[in-house]
Amino acid sequence: MKIKRLGFDARLIGETGVGRYIKNLLLCLSLIDPVNLYFIFLKSNDLPKFNFRNPNFHKIALDVKWHTLGEQLLLPFILQKYKLDLVHFPYFNVPLFYPGKYLVTVHDLIIDHTRTGRATTLPFPIYLAKRLFYKLILIKALKRAVKILTISKSTKKEIISHYQIPEDKILVTYDALDSDFLRLAQKLVPKKYYPFDYLLYVGNAYPHKNLEKLIMVMNDPQIKQRVKLVLAGTDWFFYPRLKKMVDQLKLKKSVYFFGNASDKQLIDLYFHARALIIPSLMEGFGLPNLEAVCLGILPLVSDIKVFREIWGNSLLYFNPHDQDDIKRIIISALNLPKQKIKKLVAKAQTRIDRFSWQKTAKDTLLQYQKI
Incomplete structure (x- = not known):
């Protein structure tokens, strides 16, 4: 040859x-x-x-x-x-x-x-x-x-x-999954950055990520009382727009901007999150879902074709265009018993070996x- x-x-x-x-x-x-x-x-x-x-x-x-x-x-x-x-x-x-x-x-x-x-x-x-x-x-x-x-x-x-x-x-x-991410996850003792329950979003803030809709949901009194939102991603381009929106809605005590996270910090954030939430209108693959499932964290995700392709019915889905439906899935996830969450994550983990x-x-x- x-x-x-x-x-x-x-x-x-x-x-x-x-x-x-x-x-x-x-x-x-x-x-x-x-x-x-x-x-x-x-x-x-x-x-x-x-x-x-x-x-x-x-x-x-x-x-x-x-x-x-x-x-x-x-x-x-x-x-x-x-x-x-x-x-x-x-x-x-x-x-x-x-x-x-x-x-x-x-x-x-x-x-x-x-x-x-x-x-x-x-x-x-x-x-x-x-x-x-x-x-x-x-x-x-x-x-x-x-x-x-x-x-x-x-x-x-x-x-x-x-x-x-x-x-x-x-x-x-x-x-x-990134090979370095996996190795690090296996030997880390996770650090806690926030003293409260939070949903975690990982990624950039381009408009198709639909973060404005998610922030509007965080303005709902039922959500605000129970959980915060932590956004982890490089603080450039579109994040300043979101910060302005958070200021206008007076949500500084409900929405937190972590900024760019190293792999170590990301693992820490995943480990202590109540759930990962990805409200994207479109994606190519959605790597944060894979990272979260690997670490035993349940993703709440948009009901879009690519996520159904990758995960079947093993995640919790919502309509990304509908604030009420996003609110519904968040409350549903917060009310789930730990054993039920473990069962859902275990089901999702059976799909990891495909990648x-x-x-x-x-x-x-x-x-x-x-x-």
Whole structure:
């Protein structure tokens, strides 16, 4: 079998979400493929942070910022220097003029559902132009890719429906638990940050996360008296809007902003939460649900297709558009006996084994070898 020269655009490895995907996939690929030559393109400051045992994995400094004109114009020339048989772009930001073969991972199609100015901090005309450019890149990436990977069947169906991509061109390779997160969870003695009962939300505050609706629910007297809300996520872009809303509703004693949490802090927060709550209108996979279930915490989640796909009927679902229904599920969860909660979590835990980085890496490598 011919030894292939494989490129992997890992510039986003330090970011949340897609960064975990890149890190875990590369780690597992390095354990199962000692043959093919890998050229891993990283930002200079990430080079010392990530090491691979196999000598066939080569780290290359690439300080070209993503979603820029530089990325579109410079990347094709840089990548061609390495005479690569295939490049894996783990995000849809593929250079329009790259002539070589590539595989792309699409995590979600949220871009197709955010058409208003609420989804940005930019002036609307600039946002509109930027969005159109991103859409052009996404369409080209999907049409020209030799294979498309996605992290759920729900996203696969959307790609087929929105862009008329043949079904056999798309392969579902699920997300899984971060290996470092698992190791840390097994040896930590959890620290308690708050002296009260709370629901935990983990993630960013983009409009599709539906946090404004959740905060409105926290303004209900029946909820306020029984439980608080803790929001854990990087304090940028849209969180300031939510803080302003909390101030206006005088909910400072009901809604708490933890800010960006390390894995250790996140485990602490999960461990002491009454439940995780995810009111998203759309998701690609929903990693916090997996983290919570792994730690024995019950998620309360939106009744959306991807969550049903991943979890079946093992979680507690609510209509994310209906404040009364969100309130209903919160009160229902607070009233559940501990034994019932344990039973529900145990049911959800039976589904965890379906998601492993080893399987995702094996399926991804098979695609590399086929091309």
